Amino acid sequence: MSELKEELKTKIIEQLNLEDVTVAEIADDEVLFGDGLGLDSIDALELIVMLDKDYGIKLTDPKDGKKIFESVNTMAAFIEANRA
Amino acid sequence: MENTYYISNYCSIKNGKASLNGNSQITSSETEIPLVLKNIYKELDLNYRKFFKMDTLSKLSFLAAEMLLKTPTEAIEERDIAVVLSNNASSLDTDRKHQKSIADSTNYYPSPAVFVYTLPNICIGEICIRHRLYSENSFFIFDDFSGEHLFDYASSLISSKKSNEVLCGWVNVDEENYEAFMYLVSTEKSKIEHTTKEINRLYQEL
Numbered sequence: 001m002s003e004l005k006e007e008l009k010t011k012i013i014e015q016l017n018l019e020d021v022t023v024a025e026i027a028d029d030e031v032l033f034g035d036g037l038g039l040d041s042i043d044a045l046e047l048i049v050m051l052d053k054d055y056g057i058k059l060t061d062p063k064d065g066k067k068i069f070e071s072v073n074t075m076a077a078f079i080e081a082n083r084a
Numbered sequence: 085m086e087n088t089y090y091i092s093n094y095c096s097i098k099n100g101k102a103s104l105n106g107n108s109q110i111t112s113s114e115t116e117i118p119l120v121l122k123n124i125y126k127e128l129d130l131n132y133r134k135f136f137k138m139d140t141l142s143k144l145s146f147l148a149a150e151m152l153l154k155t156p157t158e159a160i161e162e163r164d165i166a167v168v169l170s171n172n173a174s175s176l177d178t179d180r181k182h183q184k185s186i187a188d189s190t191n192y193y194p195s196p197a198v199f200v201y202t203l204p205n206i207c208i209g210e211i212c213i214r215h216r217l218y219s220e221n222s223f224f225i226f227d228d229f230s231g232e233h234l235f236d237y238a239s240s241l242i243s244s245k246k247s248n249e250v251l252c253g254w255v256n257v258d259e260e261n262y263e264a265f266m267y268l269v270s271t272e273k274s275k276i277e278h279t280t281k282e283i284n285r286l287y288q289e290l
Contacts, residue, residue, distance in 0.1 A: 016197075019136035038133065045196035053193045 004076045011074075015050055016043050028073045036071075044069060055083045087271075089245055089278040094267035095151040096290045097144060099126065104151050106289060117155050117262050119148060130135065132214065139178040139201035140262070142210045143253045145169065148264040149211040152251065165268070166220040166247035167208050171256035174225050175204045207255060220246050229265075231283035237276070238269045249278050265290055 009023040012032075016039065026037065033039045039047075044065050051057040057079065060066060068078045095104045100120050102110040112123035121143045125135055129276055135146060153160055155169035178201045185194045200206065212221065220241055224233065238250040253266035265287050269278050276282050 017136045019133065042137075042197050042200055049195065068223055 001076055001080065004079060005072050008072050008075055008079075011050060011054065012037075012047075015046055026072060029071050032069055032071060039069075047075075051079070055079050057082050085220075087239070089242055089269050089271055090274040091271060091276040091278050091282060091286070092249075092268045092270040092274045093152050094265070094276075095148055095287050096266075097148055097264040098262070098290050102127075102151065104149070109151070117260065119259070129269055134210075137197060138210060139175070139198070140179075141171075141175060141177060141204065141255060141257045142201060142207040143215075144257060144262055144264045145207035145266075146210050146214065147252060148255065148266040149215070152213050152266055152268055157229045161216045163216055164248040165215075166238075166250045167211060167217065168222050168224075168234060168241070168250055169208055169250045169266075170224040170226050170230065170234065170254050171204060172226055173230060173256050173258035175202050175206070177257045177259065178183065178202055186276060211251070227242075227286075229287050231287060232280045235278065235280045235283055241272060242269065252283075262288060 005028055006023060006030060009026045010050065012018065012026070013021055018037070021037070030036050031045070044062070047069050048059050048065060051059060059068070068074055086217075093105055095102070097103075100112040100114060101108055102124050110124050110127040112120045114120045114123055117140055121140070124147050125143075127200050128147065130150065131225065133235065135143060138146060175194045176200060182202050183192060185198065186192055205221070208221045208223055211217065212219075222237065224230075234252045238252050241250050248271065250269040251266060252269055253264065255264045255266070256262065267283070267286065276286075
């Protein structure tokens with residue numbers, strides 16, 4: 001699981017163009033949207049595409065993303081439970 | 085159109101060089117446009133994380149506007165500055181990236197972050213968000229730079245009291261080619277009169 005979390009942090013930084021943010025700076029339980037890492041609605045869509053492309057998980061209802069993308073912890077748990 | 089307006093400031097970004105009022109401000113030794121723009125961003129000492137999420141056209145426009153308007157302040161918001169930009173490549177540079185992501189039906193993963201920039205006027209939106217401009221704005225696609233059209237449109241905006249000032253210019257990105265030329269039209273008297281001849285002269289200086 002910790003390997004997956006590190007992988008997710010790297011992907012988040014690369015795919016969301018988070019310049020000047022390092023893997024070490026993203027805590028496992030850090031809130032990704034709003035006051036935390038400051039991601040926005042377009043980032044949420046990018047994360048949905050990433051789940052599909054890299055882990056074969058399709059989110060049928062984008063509203064589910066709110067809980068799934070709360071933190072790296074919640075993302076990793078969701079991927080572990082649902083990946084093909 | 086009988087009123088006389090003035091070009092208070094102008095700037096350009098081309099061939100790795102960013103100039104303000106004809107004076108070179110920043111020179112980048114990089115040749116690839118993403119690195120050139122990143123250099124200019126760093127040299128301008130900006131701290132705006134969203135910059136790195138923009139497409140190349142928006143980054144180029146953002147930096148040129150930044151040189152003219154500097155750090156956002158309430159004073160800028162109150163100046164009522166309209167934005168009129170133009171180019172001849174529209175958003176083609178980003179359109180190609182989007183097209184590439186949807187060309188293969190077996191590997192069909194369009195990026196939302198790329199797709200949102202597949203319109204040229206999005207770069208105006210980025211400038212307006214940064215400087216809190218709630219003013220008139222337009223983006224024109226021309227075959228070539230048209231000082232005459234920009235002159236007419238900016239003059240009309242000010243004379244009809246749609247705005248007090250106009251941020252005008254040409255921002256173009258097509259593969260490895262890029263250039264930005266922006267200027268501020270104002271009613272306040274300055275050295276350069278706002279005429280088609282002067283606009284074309286300043287553009288030719290690039």
